[in-house]
Each structure stands twice: as C-alpha cells, then as structure tokens.
Amino acid sequence: MTLNMTPLAGxxxxxxxxxxxxxxxxxxxxxxxxxxxxxxxxxxxxxxxxLIDINAGSRLATANYLGYLAGALLCMVLPGLLRRFGFGMPxxxxxxxxxxxxxxxxxxxxxxxxxxxxxxxxxxxxxISGVAFVYTSGWCLARLAELGEPHLxxxxxxxxxxxxxxxxxxxxxxxxxxxxxxxxxxxxxxxxSALTAAIWPFFTPTRRVAQKASAPAEAAPxxxxxxxxxxxxxxxxxxxxxxxxxxxxxxxxxxxLPGSGWVDLFWPVVGIFVAVGALVTRFVPMTIDxxxxxxxxxxxxxxxxxxxxxxxxxxGFVIGSVLLGLPFTTITLFGMQEARRLKPKGATVFIGLMxxxxxxGQIVGPLVVSGILSHAATHAAGFALSLEVxxxxxxxxxxxxxxxxxxxxxxxx
Numbered sequence: 559m560t561l562n563m564t565p566l567a568g569x570x571x572x573x574x575x576x577x578x579x580x581x582x583x584x585x586x587x588x589x590x591x592x593x594x595x596x597x598x599x600x601x602x603x604x605x606x607x608x609l610i611d612i613n614a615g616s617r618l619a620t621a622n623y624l625g626y627l628a629g630a631l632l633c634m635v636l637p638g639l640l641r642r643f644g645f646g647m648p649x650x651x652x653x654x655x656x657x658x659x660x661x662x663x664x665x666x667x668x669x670x671x672x673x674x675x676x677x678x679x680x681x682x683x684x685x686i687s688g689v690a691f692v693y694t695s696g697w698c699l700a701r702l703a704e705l706g707e708p709h710l711x712x713x714x715x716x717x718x719x720x721x722x723x724x725x726x727x728x729x730x731x732x733x734x735x736x737x738x739x740x741x742x743x744x745x746x747x748x749x750x751s752a753l754t755a756a757i758w759p760f761f762t763p764t765r766r767v768a769q770k771a772s773a774p775a776e777a778a779p780x781x782x783x784x785x786x787x788x789x790x791x792x793x794x795x796x797x798x799x800x801x802x803x804x805x806x807x808x809x810x811x812x813x814x815l816p817g818s819g820w821v822d823l824f825w826p827v828v829g830i831f832v833a834v835g836a837l838v839t840r841f842v843p844m845t846i847d848x849x850x851x852x853x854x855x856x857x858x859x860x861x862x863x864x865x866x867x868x869x870x871x872x873x874g875f876v877i878g879s880v881l882l883g884l885p886f887t888t889i890t891l892f893g894m895q896e897a898r899r900l901k902p903k904g905a906t907v908f909i910g911l912m913x914x915x916x917x918x919g920q921i922v923g924p925l926v927v928s929g930i931l932s933h934a935a936t937h938a939a940g941f942a943l944s945l946e947v948x949x950x951x952x953x954x955x956x957x958x959x960x961x962x963x964x965x966x967x968x969x970x971x
Contacts, residue, residue: 574705575701575702575705575706575707575710576707576710576713577760578698578701578702578705578710578760579698579702579707579710579711579713579714580713581698581757581760581761582694582695582697582698582713582714582717583713583714583715583716583717583720584717584720584753584756584757585654585658585690585694585717585757585761586690586691586694586714586715586717586718586721587717587718587720587721587724587753588658588661588662588690588717588721588750588753588754589657589658589661589686589687589690589691589694590687590690590691590717590718590721591717591718591719591720591721591722591723591724591725591829592661592665592721592725592746592749592750593661593664593665593683593686593687593690593750594622594626594683594684594687595718595721595722595725595804596665596721596725596729596742596743596746597618597619597622597680597805598722598725598726598804598805598806598807598808598825599725599726599728599729599730599742599808599822599825600729600739600742600743600746601615601805601806601808601809602733602808602809602812602822603729603732603733603738603739603742604739605809606733606739607738607739607740609671609673609739610673612809612931612937613928613931613932614673615809616805616924616925616927616928617677617924617928618676618677618680619680619805619924620921620924620925620928621677621678621680621681621684622680622681622683622684622687623684623801623917623920623921623923623924624681624684624917624921625680625681625682625683625684625685625686625687625688626684626685626687626688626913626917626920627684627688627914627917627918627920627921628681628684628685628688629684629685629686629687629688629689629691629692629917630688630691630692630910630911630913630914630916630917631910631914632685632688632689633688633689633692633693633906633907633909633910633913634907634910634911634914636648637906637907648693649763650693650694650696650697651697651761651762651763652761652763653689653693654690654693654694654697654761655758655761656689657686657687657689657690657693657694658690658750658753658754658757658758659754660682660686661683661686661687661690661750661754662747662750662751662754663747664679664682664683664686665683665743665746665747665750666743666744666747666748666750666751667679667747668680668743668747669740669741669743669744669747671740684917688913688917691913692906692909692910692913693906694714695714695894695909696905696906696909697761698711698714699711699714699894699898699905708844709840709844710840711839711891711895712836712837712838712839712840712842712888712891713836713837713840714836714891715836715839715887715888715890715891716832716833716836716837716887717887718829718832718886718887719829719830719831719832719833719834719835719836719883719886719887720829720833721829722825722826722828722829722832723826723829723830723832723833724749724829725746725829726822726823726825726826726828726829727826728742728745728746728749729742729822730822730823730826732745733822783900785900785962785965785966786900786901786908788958788961788962788965789893789896789897789900789912789962790911790912790915791915791958792852792955792958792959792962793889793893793912793915793916793955794912794915794916794918794919795856795919795951795952795954795955795958796856796859796889796893796916796919796952796955797915797916797917797918797919797920797923798919798920798922798923798948798951799856799859799860799863799919799948799949799951799952799955800859800863800882800886800948800952801919801920801923801924801948802863802923802924802926802927802941802944802945802947802948803862803863803878803882803945803948804828804882805923805924805927806927806941807824807825807828807879807882808821808822808824808825809941810866810941810945811824811866811875813937813938813941814866814870814875814938815870815871815872815875818872820872820875820876824875824876824878824879825879827876827879827880827883828879828882828883828886829883830883831879831880831882831883831884831886832883832884832886832887834883834884835883835884835885835886835887835888836887836888836891838884838888839888839891839892847963847968848892848893848895848896848899849896849959849960849962849963850959850960850963851888851892852889852892852893852896852956852959853956853957853959853960853963854956855884855885855888855889855892856885856889856952856953856955856956856959857952857953857956858881858884858885859881859882859884859885859886859889859952860949860950860952860953860956861881861949862877862878862879862880862881862882862883862884862885863878863882863945863948863949863952864878864945864946864949865877865878865881866878866945867942867945867946893912894909894912897909897912919951923948926944926947927940927941927944930943930944930947931944
C-alpha cells in the first residue's frame with residue numbers, strides 16, 4: 559500500500575479525500591467494531607464456556623459503556639486542560655494512534671483468564687473507544703471539508719459495520735470449530751494489531767494539522783442553547799434505544815429460536831447493513847434537513863428493535879437486524895453533521911458532549927435489562943419488555959427531532 563496522507567497542503571484531489579475516509583473507516587472498525595462490539599458475539603461463547611452468567615455479562619457491558627462515557631467526557635475537557643497548562647490543542651492524529659494501539663492491547667488482555675480483571679479492561683476499552691470515535695470523527699470530517707469532499711463522510715462510518723460483520727463471522731467460525739471465547743479475544747486482538755499497523759502512517763501529525771487544531775475554529779463553544787440541549791437529549795436516546803439489541807441480540811435469538819443455526823448470523827447481518835447504511839449517505843444531498851432524516855431513522859430503528867417481538871421467527875430477526883443496522887452509524891453521521899452546523903467553532907467539544915449523552919443511554923440500557931430480568935418470570939418475558947422500552951425511547955427521540963425542526967426552522971438550505 560503506497561497511499562500517502564501527508565500532502566494536506568495544496569492537495570485537493572478526490573483520491574486523497576478517499577484515503578482520509580478509508581483511514582477513518584478502518585480506525586472506527588478497530589475501535590468500535592472490535593474494541594466495543596466484539597463482546598456481543600463473544601458473549602454467548604463466554605456463557606457457554608461457563609466463564610460468566612447473564613448478569614455478569616450485563617455488568618461487563620455496563621463497564622464498557624461507562625468507559626465510553628468517560629472517554630467522551632475526557633474529550634470535552636482535554637482541550638481546556640491542555641491550554642491551561644500551555645500545551646495548546648491536542649493533536650488528533652496522535653490521539654487516534656494512541657487509541658488504536660490501546661484497543662489492540664486491551665482486546666488481547668481479555669484473553670487472560672482473570673474474571674476480576676475483565677471489568678477494568680472493558681471499562682478502559684470503553685474510554686479508548688470514546689476517544690477514538692471523537693478524534694477520528696473530528697479529524698476526518700475536518701480534512702474532508704478542507705479537501706472539498708464532505709460527501710465522502712459516510713465512508714468513515716462504514717468502519718463499525720465492517721468490524722461488527724468480521725467479528726461476528728469470526729466468532730461464528732470459532733464457535734463452529736469448537737474454539738473458546740478466550741481464543742476469540744486473542745484472535746480479535748491480533749486482528750486489531752494488524753489493522754492498526756496498516757493505517758498507522760495515515761494518521762501522521764503534520765504542522766498543518768497542529769496549526770488547525772490551535773486555530774479559533776477549534777475553540778470551545780462560547781455558550782450553549784436550548785436547541786443544543788434538545789439535540790443532545792435526542793441523540794442520547796439513540797444510545798439507549800439500540801443498545802439492548804446491540805448487546806444481547808445473539809442471546810435473545812437463542813432464547814427465541816433454540817437450536818436454530820441462524821442465531822449466530824443475525825449479528826453479522828446487522829454489521830453488513832451498518833456498512834450499507836453508511837455508504838448510502840454519500841448520495842443524500844447536504845441540503846436535506848438532517849433533523850427530518852434523523853426522525854425517520856429513529857422510527858426505522860425503533861421498528862427494528864420491535865420486529866423480533868412482532869414476528870418471533872427467522873424472518874422477524876432478519877428484518878429486525880436489517881432495520882437496526884441500516885440507521886446505526888447513519889444516525890451518528892447526521893448527528894455529527896448537525897453538531898457541526900450548530901457549533902462550527904467548537905464542533906469537537908460539542909461532538910464530545912453528544913457522545914457523552916449517547917454513552918449515558920448505553921449505560922442505562924444493560925442496567926435496565928438486568929433489573930427487568932431479575933423480576934421477570936422468564937428471560938424471554940424480560941427481554942421482550944426491555945425491547946419495548948428501548949423501542950419507545952427511539953420513537954420519543956424521533957418526536958424530539960420534529961420538535962426541533964418546528965422550533966428552529968433552517969433559514970438557509
């Protein structure tokens with residue numbers, strides 16, 4: 559591979575913008591697809607191996623989501639802390655590199671048979687995922703804007719779908735071959751290491767990047783508005799709405815379809831359509847109000863969460879997986895674009911705030927499931943109620959976007 563990402567100065571060709579987008583996609587594939595969501599297909603294997611029970615699995619998921627929240631909050635305060643001590647703005651490329659290496663190391667460490675250590679590892683992995691998401695998004699979106707190719711932004715968010723699909727298929731292959739969940743963690747750590755080495759040169763810090771980072775355009779927002787608060791709340795509801803399915807889909811499928819050979823394929827289906835949804839955004843005109851699109855996507859994902867309950871068979875789970883996956887990172891992209899529209903001079907900090915809100919939603923999700931399961935007559939009944947609550951939050955989020963559109967109409971298209 560001989561692609562070169564250093565010539566930001568004077569470079570305006572679509573090919574260089576494509577390199578930026580692909581590097582961002584692979585970065586998110588590592589940090590999100592592996593660092594965060596490899597746990598989903600490995601959870602049934604860990605349960606089968608007798609390493610944890612479902613409540614312990616919920617606690618590990620919560621630890622990871624707490625870490626993700628902490629990482630997002632760290633991104634919000636880091637610029638101010640560094641400026642206060644005279645270091646200037648953080649270098650996004652260096653932070654992305656640090657996050658990718660850390661993801662590989664923490665994933666490999668999960669292969670150590672030490673249950674007492676796992677919650678800490680999943681927490682730290684969440685912190686790193688939050689940092690990687692915020693700074694990969696911020697760096698790549700800014701570079702694409704400079705290169706005049708913002709329509710390629712959707713390619714960046716193909717990354718989590720790639721990671722989810724590959725980790726799901728790899729877990730299925732390992733399980734079919736009789737491999738253990740510990741082997742699964744080791745394999746995923748090795749894959750993360752190899753991908754990190756491949757994209758390492760593309761996140762080379764340059765003087766141009768450093769100058770941009772210290773420019774007024776990257777300063778923290780001077781004030782927050784009610785519109786900002788509503789957008790942050792609406793975005794956070796997506797975190798709660800999808801996370802029940804994203805954490806427990808293989809487990810829920812095994813409960814509903816015992817003995818079916820399809821249960822381990824639903825999660826890779828989600829990943830495939832995460833990537834498809836992100837690619838489709840390339841053809842969505844920038845002139846369309848993102849709040850309308852977000853409302854539509856929330857309704858779509860809410861139906862995806864409900865479909866396995868409405869149609870508890872293979873067809874229902876496939877449709878649900880498709881409807882869950884298509885809006886997954888598309889919601890993220892449109893949310894980040896809306897953040898940049900509202901706060902062009904403090905987008906990174908605002909993205910951190912929205913990501914923190916999303917992280918809070920993700921934390922609450924597994925806790926709600928654990929609480930409902932502890933009082934439900936059966937696991938199936940508990941999961942059903944959990945999915946209904948999650949779907950309702952997505953429908954409410956859609957209403958909030960319509961309220962935002964009504965209260966704050968766009969003056970320019």
